Amino acid sequence: DTEVTQTPKHLVMGMTNKKSLKCEQHMGHRAMYWYKQKAKKPPELMFVYSYEKLSINESVPSRFSPECPNSSLLNLHLHALQPEDSALYLCASSQDGGQPQHFGDGTRLSIL
Amino acid sequence: QKEVEQNSGPLSVPEGAIASLNCTYSDRGSQSFFWYRQYSGKSPELIMFIYSNGDKEDGRFTAQLNKASQYVSLLIRDSQPSDSATYLCAARLSGGYQKVTFGIGTKLQVIP
Numbered sequence: 001d002t003e004v005t006q007t008p009k010h011l012v013m014g015m016t017n018k019k020s021l022k023c024e025q026h027m028g029h030r031a032m033y034w035y036k037q038k039a040k041k042p043p044e045l046m047f048v049y050s051y052e053k054l055s056i057n058e059s060v061p062s063r064f065s066p067e068c069p070n071s072s073l074l075n076l077h078l079h080a081l082q083p084e085d086s087a088l089y090l091c092a093s094s095q096d097g098g099q100p101q102h103f104g105d106g107t108r109l110s111i112l
Numbered sequence: 113q114k115e116v117e118q119n120s121g122p123l124s125v126p127e128g129a130i131a132s133l134n135c136t137y138s139d140r141g142s143q144s145f146f147w148y149r150q151y152s153g154k155s156p157e158l159i160m161f162i163y164s165n166g167d168k169e170d171g172r173f174t175a176q177l178n179k180a181s182q183y184v185s186l187l188i189r190d191s192q193p194s195d196s197a198t199y200l201c202a203a204r205l206s207g208g209y210q211k212v213t214f215g216i217g218t219k220l221q222v223i224p
Contacts, residue, residue, distance in 0.1 A: 031210060042200055042214035043156065056210055090155055097210030100146055103155040 003027050004104035006091050012110045015081060021107045023074040023091030031097045032074040034066060035090040037106075043090055049074060050097055081111045115139060116203050118215035126223050131188040133199050133218050138182070141206025145177060145184045148200040150217065156200055160186060191222045 004025045013019050023032065031050045035043035048056035049068040057066075063085075065077040074091055088108050092101040117136045125131045133147075144163050148156035160175040162168045162184070168175045174187040184203075188195055198217040205213055 042216055045211060048210045050210060088155075098144065098204070100158050100161045101212060102158060103148075106155045 004091055004093055004102055006089075006104035006107050008107060009105065010108050010110075012112060013078070013081065014112050015083075017081075018077070018079045020078065021076040021089055021091075021109075023076075023093075023104055024072055025093040025102075025104075026072055027093065027095075027102075028071075029093035029095050029102075030071060031094045031099075031101075032068065033092040033094075033101060034064075034074070034076050035092065035103075036085075037088045037090055047076075048097070055097075078109075081109075083111045085109065086111045114215075115205060115213045116201055116215040118199075118201050118218050120216050121219040122221045123218055124221045124223055125191050127191060127193060129191050131191045131195065131220055131222070133186040133188070133201075133220065135184045135186075135201030135203075135215055136182055137184070137203045137205075139203070139205045140179075140182060142182075142203045143206065144204040145175070146202040146204075146212065147173075147175060147184075147186045148202060148214075149195075150198045150200060152197075188220075191220075193222045193224050196220055196222045 034046040037043045047066040067075040088106045090106045091104045094101045147160040150156045162175040162177045172189045176185045200217045201215040202212045
C-alpha cells in the first residue's frame, strides 16, 4: 500500500460518460501530479499542481480537466474520452516540486 | 536524441548476482536523478534518488552518478527473483523544476 491513495482502482466508461478520478495524500506534500501510462511505456506527465495552483499542463486535451480542491486532494474529471485514452492513470505527490515523487497505485481506465 | 535513455532489456542475471542497470541523459544541466521499480500491472515505486556525483547506498541498492559522463546507474547486489521488474530511470532536467523525464525502463529478470 502507498501513502498516495487513488480511487477507483478500475473504471470502465463509455465515450459519452462523465467520471472523475480521485487522489488523496496526507504527507503534507505541496506538489501533486497526474500521469498517464500506456502498456510498456514510461509514465507521461499530464498536469502538475504546486501549492494548489496549476503550474504545468502538458498540452493535454480539454476532455481531461484537473482540479485541486485543497492541498491533500487532486481530481481528474473525464468527459467524452476516446478509446485511445484507455491507460493507467497515476497520481503522484512530492514535498515540493524538486523532491522525489511518490506514486499512488493508479486507476486503470478502459474506454468502450 | 532522447533526453533519458535506457536499454529496454531484458537484462537476465542469476539469483545472487549483481544486476547493473544503466541510464544516460542528454541535458548536462540535469540536477536530480531517480530510480523507480515497477512490477507488471503496478505503479512505479521510488527506490533511490541521487543528486551528487558518486555513490549512494541503501541496503542492496547502490545508485551511481557521473555528471561528467552524464551517466547514472543502479546496482542491485544479491539479486533475488522478487527483484524481477522494470526499472525506470528519471531525471529532473535543467529548467524543469517540477518536471521529471522518464526513460523507457529496463526489464530485469532474475533467474532462480
